[in-house]
Amino acid sequence: MLVPASGTYSLKFTDNSNNFVGLLKIGETNSYTFDSGPPDGIIDFEADFVNIFPQIIQIQAATFEIETVSSSGLSGTWSNGSFVSQAVFDLIDADPNGVVRVQGLASDDILTGQGNNSNIFTGLGGNDVLNGDAGNDTAAYLSNQSVFSLALGKDSISITDRNGSEGTDTLVNIENLAFADKTLDLNAFSSLTQLNDTQFKALAEMYVAYFNRAPDAEGLFYWADKLAEGQTLDQIAEKFFDQDETRAIYTDPSNTDAFVKAVYANVLGRTPDADGSAFWTGKLDSNEVTKGAFVLKIIQGAKNGGGAADVAYLSDKTDLGIYFSAIKGMSDGADGKQVMATFGDQATSNKTGAKTAIDGHYADATTSGGGEFLFNLVGIVDNPFADVV
Numbered sequence: 151m152l153v154p155a156s157g158t159y160s161l162k163f164t165d166n167s168n169n170f171v172g173l174l175k176i177g178e179t180n181s182y183t184f185d186s187g188p189p190d191g192i193i194d195f196e197a198d199f200v201n202i203f204p205q206i207i208q209i210q211a212a213t214f215e216i217e218t219v220s221s222s223g224l225s226g227t228w229s230n231g232s233f234v235s236q237a238v239f240d241l242i243d244a245d246p247n248g249v250v251r252v253q254g255l256a257s258d259d260i261l262t263g264q265g266n267n268s269n270i271f272t273g274l275g276g277n278d279v280l281n282g283d284a285g286n287d288t289a290a291y292l293s294n295q296s297v298f299s300l301a302l303g304k305d306s307i308s309i310t311d312r313n314g315s316e317g318t319d320t321l322v323n324i325e326n327l328a329f330a331d332k333t334l335d336l337n338a339f340s341s342l343t344q345l346n347d348t349q350f351k352a353l354a355e356m357y358v359a360y361f362n363r364a365p366d367a368e369g370l371f372y373w374a375d376k377l378a379e380g381q382t383l384d385q386i387a388e389k390f391f392d393q394d395e396t397r398a399i400y401t402d403p404s405n406t407d408a409f410v411k412a413v414y415a416n417v418l419g420r421t422p423d424a425d426g427s428a429f430w431t432g433k434l435d436s437n438e439v440t441k442g443a444f445v446l447k448i449i450q451g452a453k454n455g456g457g458a459a460d461v462a463y464l465s466d467k468t469d470l471g472i473y474f475s476a477i478k479g480m481s482d483g484a485d486g487k488q489v490m491a492t493f494g495d496q497a498t499s500n501k502t503g504a505k506t507a508i509d510g511h512y513a514d515a516t517t518s519g520g521g522e523f524l525f526n527l528v529g530i531v532d533n534p535f536a537d538v539v
Contacts, residue, residue, distance in 0.1 A: 354468055
């Protein structure tokens with residue numbers, strides 16, 4: 151809580167030459183107007199300090215509110231009940247639970263929290279920098295999630311309102327996003343930036359092969375985070391097998407022969423040869439290889455001694471999955487299935503057509519006034535179509 155619900159406290163301003171001391175009465179509106187322009191100043195609530203440059207100050211019960219007639223942006227640091235500012239700002243509010251709400255102006259703002267406060271930043275318009283420092287901090291937005299694009303990099307996170315009303319914000323030490331209709335926990339993706347290109351591709355390869363669709367960005371990134379946290383591909387493969395989507399694809403895994411054929415079709419786009427079918431059926435029936443790990447075993451076999459056509463098909467399929475999710479940032483499952491249907495099997499594979507389908511879905515996803523939430527990676531995995539015009 152920034153100020154008590156009742157009481158009278160000292161209010162002091164200094165502008166390097168003049169001092170003003172007044173009484174702040176909580177529960178009433180106290181207005182102080184400076185005719186000579188923004189002064190340097192200090193508001194002292196016991197141990198809470200705020201350095202300010204506003205022209206009009208208002209303080210109300212359980213709310214510390216600063217309003218300004220200037221159109222300049224907000225820049226400063228919120229720390230344990232204080233805000234240190236280098237420019238004018240619009241609103242600071244602390245509720246009785248210690249949650250600090252800071253709202254910027256329509257211009258470019260820099261909002262920074264310090265200590266363990268739970269800050270909620272609303273940058274409004276302009277291209278803002280929101281830095282929560284320690285604590286569990288939230289960047290809040292007035293529009294629905296579907297109009298935003300989120301870009302996650304090794305050293306930065308940015309979010310763009312594609313309609314333009316809330317600009318592009320740089321997020322630092324922000325744990326949550328709150329949109330008008332949904333929330334997103336960024337902690338679920340906090341470790342994946344530790345992966346290198348090879349590690350990320352290996353996961354995407356398995357994801358595409360397992361579900362025979364382009365991965366949804368949020369799902370792929372969730373599992374990438376688990377990989378970065380120490381889970382192995384084998385462990386993740388077992389968890390993939392225990393999914394409703396997997397059960398819908400492989401409806402009767404107890405039928406080993408049918409299961410082997412289905413996995414070959416999804417992973418390599420062909421039917422198994424007789425020797426391969428017999429070999430893997432024996433491994434599965436003897437429990438030497440689990441059904442959860444089988445997809446990964448087929449991938450490893452194709453890449454280590456498999457035919458060139460298998461290797462090329464698997465590589466193309468992985469490229470399309472990465473382009474759809476990590477590069478374009480899309481998560482629509484139906485679109486992901488349509489992309490792989492366009493790509494086809496080994497005999498009819500159409501990589502160019504599948505990429506064109508992805509680009510079409512991306513155009514739909516970024517349509518003005520609507521579209522879908524996009525979540526892409528920057529500098530973590532290479533764009534497999536970077537050289538394609």
